[in-house]
Amino acid sequence: MLTCAFAGQKKVLAAYEEAVKCGYSGARAGRLHTPHGVFDTPMFMPVGTQATVKAVSPRELKEMGAQIILSNTYHLYLRPGTELVAEAGGLHRFMDWDGGILTDSGGFQVFSLGPLRKITEEGAAFRSHIDGSTQFLSPEIAIKAQMNLGADIIMAFDECIPYPAEYQYAKLSTERTTRWAERSQKAHTRSGQALFAIVQGGMYQDLRRVSANDLVSLDFPGYGIGGLSVGEPKPVMYEMLEQTVPLLPENKPRYLMGVGTPDCLVEAVRYGIDMFDCVFPTRVARNGTAMTKSGRLVVKNAAYAKDFLPIDENCGCYACQNFSRAYIRHLLKADEIFGLRLTTIHNLYFLLDFTKKMRQAILEDRFLSFREEFLAQYCK
Ligand SMILES: CNc1nc2c(CC[C@H]3O[C@@H](OC)[C@H](O)[C@@H]3OC)c3nc(N)[nH]c(=O)c3cc2[nH]1
Numbered sequence: 001m002l003t004c005a006f007a008g009q010k011k012v013l014a015a016y017e018e019a020v021k022c023g024y025s026g027a028r029a030g031r032l033h034t035p036h037g038v039f040d041t042p043m044f045m046p047v048g049t050q051a052t053v054k055a056v057s058p059r060e061l062k063e064m065g066a067q068i069i070l071s072n073t074y075h076l077y078l079r080p081g082t083e084l085v086a087e088a089g090g091l092h093r094f095m096d097w098d099g100g101i102l103t104d105s106g107g108f109q110v111f112s113l114g115p116l117r118k119i120t121e122e123g124a125a126f127r128s129h130i131d132g133s134t135q136f137l138s139p140e141i142a143i144k145a146q147m148n149l150g151a152d153i154i155m156a157f158d159e160c161i162p163y164p165a166e167y168q169y170a171k172l173s174t175e176r177t178t179r180w181a182e183r184s185q186k187a188h189t190r191s192g193q194a195l196f197a198i199v200q201g202g203m204y205q206d207l208r209r210v211s212a213n214d215l216v217s218l219d220f221p222g223y224g225i226g227g228l229s230v231g232e233p234k235p236v237m238y239e240m241l242e243q244t245v246p247l248l249p250e251n252k253p254r255y256l257m258g259v260g261t262p263d264c265l266v267e268a269v270r271y272g273i274d275m276f277d278c279v280f281p282t283r284v285a286r287n288g289t290a291m292t293k294s295g296r297l298v299v300k301n302a303a304y305a306k307d308f309l310p311i312d313e314n315c316g317c318y319a320c321q322n323f324s325r326a327y328i329r330h331l332l333k334a335d336e337i338f339g340l341r342l343t344t345i346h347n348l349y350f351l352l353d354f355t356k357k358m359r360q361a362i363l364e365d366r367f368l369s370f371r372e373e374f375l376a377q378y379c380k
Pocket residue numbers: 047048049070071072103104105106107108109155158159160161198225226227228229230257258259277279
């Protein structure tokens with residue numbers, strides 16, 4: 001069924017269709033409607049923090065099946081400035097990407113910049129990591145910046161609570177993030193753009209439930225789950241998902257921020273997560289590590305000097321279809337840019353293809369056996 005809620009004159013575009021449940025798990029396959037297309041979930045979203053997915057072109061992203069890519073308001077706000085991007089015709093035009101775009105609000109960067117920041121009810125003052133200038137972000141400024149960028153899905157301004165955090169701090173911060181979500185909603189006046197709230201609560205079950213319930217009552221078209229993948233043990237992350245996801249509306253998208261490796265993806269899908277982003281595949285690729293269904297393969301290792309097989313013989317990516325481990329290792333050792341381009345292409349393709357395989361398993365009602373088989377052979 002198609003659900004497309006209309007909030008006043010603002011048409012909610014992250015509508016949810018075809019939420020299909022399977023087995024005892026909350027896994028579901030859905031369709032996300034945006035002004036730049038209809039996209040299948042579960043989905044992995046390549047991260048293009050500074051308006052480029054490092055080392056790959058929009059054409060290559062399209063070829064490997066990327067649907068929605070991410071950019072980051074914090075970085076683009078500092079450089080080149082979001083007004084400039086608006087003058088260029090918006091982020092899609094600026095980076096020549098006609099698929100979906102989601103922008104993060106900058107909450108994570110501001111708070112992960114450590115002691116140089118000051119948080120008040122109004123917002124967060126911080127020093128630019130580029131030129132050390134004093135900067136300030138508030139819900140209103142972050143939403144205005146994202147309206148300038150023109151992404152299809154934007155995120156409310158939030159505080160990503162560090163791990164570990166005292167209960168009292170987590171409680172006060174989560175309550176403030178909910179007030180900031182309301183301010184983000186009021187500041188969001190651009191139709192044709194969906195604003196997602198971000199659930200916080202630290203690693204405290206009760207705070208997670210309060211955060212989810214409070215944000216659901218504010219009626220957003222989709223929900224990010226934040227404050228995870230910040231160094232907590234994986235079982236703690238799964239426990240927080242178990243507490244949070246069932247409280248979120250079934251017919252709206254759930255986006256687990258900053259996750260992750262394939263073992264985390266398959267567990268999170270089981271809990272009912274639809275969307276993922278992570279810098280991991282592109283980051284590890286740049287130091288010569290490839291992702292495979294049995295774990296990581298460090299192509300740079302001497303063991304592959306004369307290995308003329310592809311990274312993965314069953315992989316359909318450009319790197320595996322045309323080049324050997326020996327060649328890619330040679331390029332990486334010689335600091336040739338093409339080497340890290342090939343490992344990046346492979347890692348992105350691997351995760352995009354992995355989410356496609358999970359979707360197919362859900363639609364064929366065999367997700368739980370898919371998960372068992374994958375976890376049995378994957379070494380973390
Ligand atoms: C890695 N783990 C993780 N990432 C997270 C991000 C995105 C990082 C943002 O920063 C860059 O990735 C480091 C990416 O640019 C991404 O946005 C696109 C989060 N963003 C917000 N607003 N709130 C959160 O609670 C949050 C939690 C995270 N946990």
